[in-house]
Structures are given as C-alpha cells and as structure tokens.
Amino acid sequence: MCPTKPKWRPWWNALSLPLVAWTLPYLIGAVVLSVEYKRTEDMVVRQQLKWLRNGAFWGILPFAAFYVAPYVLGAVPNSYMKMSVLSVMLIPLTLAYAIVRYRLMDVDIIFRRGYAYTLATLCVMAGFYAIVLSLGSMVKTFYQDLGDRMNDVVLVTMSEFGRTARENGNRGTDHGHANVMFVLGAGVRGGKVYGRWPGLAPEVLYEGRDLDLTTDYRAVCGEVLTRHLAQRDVHKIFPGFRAPGSIGLIA
Secondary structure: OOOOEEEOOOOOOOOOOHHHHHHHHHHHHHHHHHHHHOOOOHHHHHHHHHHHHHHHHHHHHHHHHHHHHHHHOOEOOHHHHHHHHHHHHHHHHHHHHHHHHHHHOOOOHHHHHHHHHHHHHHHHHHHHHHHHHHHHHHHHHHHHHHHHHHHOOOOEEOOOOEOOOOOOOOOOOEOOOOOOEEEEEEOEEEOOOOOOOOOOOHOOOOOOOOOOOOOOOHHHHHHHHHHOOOOOHHOOOOOOOOOOOOOEEEE
C-alpha cells in the first residue's frame, strides 16, 4: 500500500506544544555542541562532540522537518511523516559510539566539562516536561472529543509506583510506594485535592526516605466502581479490601 498524501486540519491542537517542547531542546543542544566543537582544542573531546553533534542534528532534523513542522502547520500524520521518527534512533546510537570509542563517560572528562552534564540534564528535563504536557493534552483532547458522552465516563489516571523523597547512593531516586491520582468525568467533585498531605519532614517519611501513603488506591477506584458503575460488591474486584469510608470524590 502506497503512503497517502497528508490531509490537513486546524493548524494548532493540544499535541502541538508537547511536540515542539520535545524537539526544540535537541535542536538547541545540537547548536551548542557545534559551537563547543569549534572552540575545543582537545582532540578526544572534539571527536566526542562531533559524534554527539552529528547524532543530534541528523537524528532530530528529519523528524522536526518531516513530522513536527507539518503537524504543527495542520497536516494529519501519514506513512511518510511517521517514518521520519526512525531518524531519532541516531541520537542514542551516536551517544553509544562516543561512549565506547572515545571514553565519553570517563568521569574525569565529564566533570571537567560541565556543559555535557548541563546539556544532559536539560534533555532529561525536556523529556519529562514533554511527557507531562502530553498527558495533560491527551486528557484534554479525550474530554473534548467525547463531548456530552463524558456524562457517562469517569477517567482515572494512576501509576503503579511513585518516587522516593530522599536520594539513593547514586544521587538518584528509587521507586516509591505513594504517588498522585487524577480523576475526571461524570459526577466527579473536582477542583480540589483529596487526601491528607503527610509532609516531608524526616520523622514522617516512610522508612525515613519515602512519602507516606495516606489513601489506598483501591479506595479511589472502589468509590468509582460503587458510585459510577453501581458495583455493590467491591470485594469481587479487590478481595480482602475494607474501605475506611467514602472519600466523597463521586457525587
């Protein structure tokens, strides 16, 4: 089957901003790497920067030119546009080559040249905020697309784990057991935060490092099941669970 010509829609929608937010930092990073490449005299560092720069440019440029730009201008993605995402694989591939061939991850090299660490941090932050914006945009689009049918729908977003409030030995964070849930839809008493905030003081953290859990996810889902779906016996779905009482989330 031959790829079809792109169809067109209103030029801006809820997913345009996350796409731009995800793509722009890589383009900026590629420019920064190119400038540093011209300024650096160390031959090893120049080789590192060359591969990182080339990977960033040739990994993100086709995607930006053939997918992001047309999408933002109103094109409906077709097979040609979707194929352009394959170029993004060049970014991790060139990074891996720089690590193996030119000792990119050598501790001395990394920490003597703070721009690499800063650039990596900015890329991680850009990825995080792109995901957050994408979630918000997708939920908004879902709500708008359903229209009046949202009167029959309740949407619950949740994760199977959170993050610890304290760093681990590698200055990162581990999986935690408390996180946040969002509920949207029919009968939801929204516009507020439910539950008790335990705080982040050392004495109230679970095991001294994790956010203390105050509301069981089964209490939230159970209330949706009983109030929205009229499920009388929640124990069939959550065996052995005894809800402490109504949260008041669903009218």
